[in-house]
Amino acid sequence: MTQNTTAAPAATDSAPAGQWWRDAVIYQVYPRSFADGNGDGMGDLPGITARLPHLRDLGVDAVWLSPFYASPQADAGYDVADYRAVDPVFGTLTDADELIRAAHALGLRVIVDIVPNHCSDRHEWFRQALREGPGSPARERFLFRAGRGAAGELPPNDWESVFGGPAWTRVPDGEWYLHLFAPEQPDFDWDHPAVHDEFRSVLRFWLDLGVDGFRIDVAHGLVKAPGLPDVGHGEQVKLLGKQAVPYFDQDGVHEIYRGWRRILDEYSGGSERIAVAEAWTPTVERSARYLRRGELHQAFNFEYLTTGWDAAALRAVIDRSLTAMDAVGAPATWVLSNHDVVRHTTRLSGEGGAGDGDGGARGTRRARAATLLMLALPGSAYLYQGEELGLPEVTDLPDEVRQDPAFFRGAGQDGTRDGCRVPLPWSGRRAPYGFGPVEGGPSWLPQPDSWRDLSVAAQTGDPASTLEFYRRALAARRAHPALGAGPGLVWLPSPEGVLAFSRTAAGGSFVCTVNLTGAPVALPTPGTVLLAGADVVPGAEETVLPADSAVWWAA
Ligand code: GLC
DSSP: OOOOOOOOOOOOOSSTOOOOGGGGGGEEHHHHHHSSSSSSSSSSHHHHHHHHHHHHHHHSEEEEEEOEEEEEEETTTTTTEEEEEEEETOOOOHHHOOOOOOOTTTTEEEEEEEEOOOOOOOOOHHHHHHHHHTTTTGGGGTTTTTSSSSSSSSSOOOOTTTTBBBBBBEEETTTEESSOOOTSOOBBBBHHHHHHHHHOOOOOOHHHOOOOOEETTTTTOOOOOOOOOOOOOGGGGGGTTTOOOSSSTTTTHHHHHHHHHHHHHHHTTTTTOEEEEOOOOSSHHHHHGGGGGTTTTTOOOOOTOOOOHHHHHHHHHHHHHHHHHHHHHHOEEESSSSTSSHHHHHHHTSSSSSSSSTTTHHHHHHHHHHHHHHHSSSEEEEEEEEEEGOOOOOOOOGGGGGOOHHHHHHHHGOOOOOGGOOOOOSSSSSSSTTTTSSOOOOOOSSGGGGGGGGHHHTTOOOOHHHHHHHHHHHHHHHTTTTTTSSSSOOOOOOOOOEEEEEETTTTEEEEEEEEEEESOEEEESSSSSEEEEOOOOOOSSSEEETTTTEEEEEE
């Protein structure tokens, strides 16, 4: 393997030179479900490379790839057995190299996932820790402890796994080890210098291969409170992201990221290498702490993602996000969907599943409006594969095909993450709809029949389709000077349930209006329509915004 010499694409947007990430639209690829090059029913790296032109045509700036590293797949690859190897199910290191080069040649940057909180129980370090037993140096790289109770038969503390059940598993020699997720995902002990050295080396490995950045998995989890104190009560998953717990968002994590930032800066040159934190913190203000000078570049805005279809609540979280990020000089980020949450077409429908009653149609209307709102906000936006096709959550997967470990542990993240991970439909009238090369061939999760009409091929060229709507939105976002990095926003007077704001840059002004109510609302016409998420007939003075719709205006 040679060092990757392909240059990262030139900055083409309005962010300062090299700081492409400040207003980037970053598209999450979930490798097992994106495109299957070899027909085994599981997506792979050659499949992704072959489909990169779709992402260029969509108009995104960068691709973030969920893990494709060597892994027993106990948590769909978030259980890494070798951080420097590609799992054979996804391809080879040469395939990864080719993917990165092909993406760069198309003007797309590449961000990869790094999973530093835990590894797989098949990782060489953990196998060694099990072999060498209590008191061995190999155990010190993980969190092994004696149990409580007369015979050590109780877990060392009351911490619970995010996937449900105790966060501790006992090994045959009597010690327990900590796993904040599945038992197959032992947590590293970040007090150990070897863990620091290892991850710095892993960062360099992928940077040398040419990646443009990292998405840091469970970035808030690496450091645990000294002494591993009890939380004090159960059902801890309900506290997560709302209240402090001794295993998340400890101040010690920041020193780690200051070290990582120095490495990223070493590689940056004319185009910065970035890191984005997956940190489920109680507030955007806590998230902003990961983005202080000398730390990370971006953090996912989960407070935005979890805010419902409510104008006042959205306006409040937008204001708080912009203020908090501004205070540390970081761009805000916006996200509606990812591989861990119910797809927003379904989530915003207000009903359990797309297709019940008017839920499907309402979900689609709201999803488009939500997309226009998100892409109009200052900063950077994350898209999840398939949202550009308007895919709903698959809510009726039979239990026997499910693979989410949270499903089997019966709690935590409610165990339904397979519903947003169903393989994408690309073309054709028969499953797997072009996901794999063979009609009638396998896909690791079954796709609904209705997806034949949602494939990339079925939607391409249809101006009413969600796909063409996303393409128009991303093109308009690139073209308009007041969008993307542009300036902050100014709220305009609007009736209850309606959001209206303007953004003004040297080359022109822009207005976004969003009607979040279930009824049409008349507003003063702010300019000429740049893009509408629904049928809108602009009047000279007033324009009626349909229920659950958004419009972009050139003002
Ligand atoms: C993150 C990932 C999720 C995974 C977990 C454990 O939350 O997004 O998919 O299960 O970390 O690695």
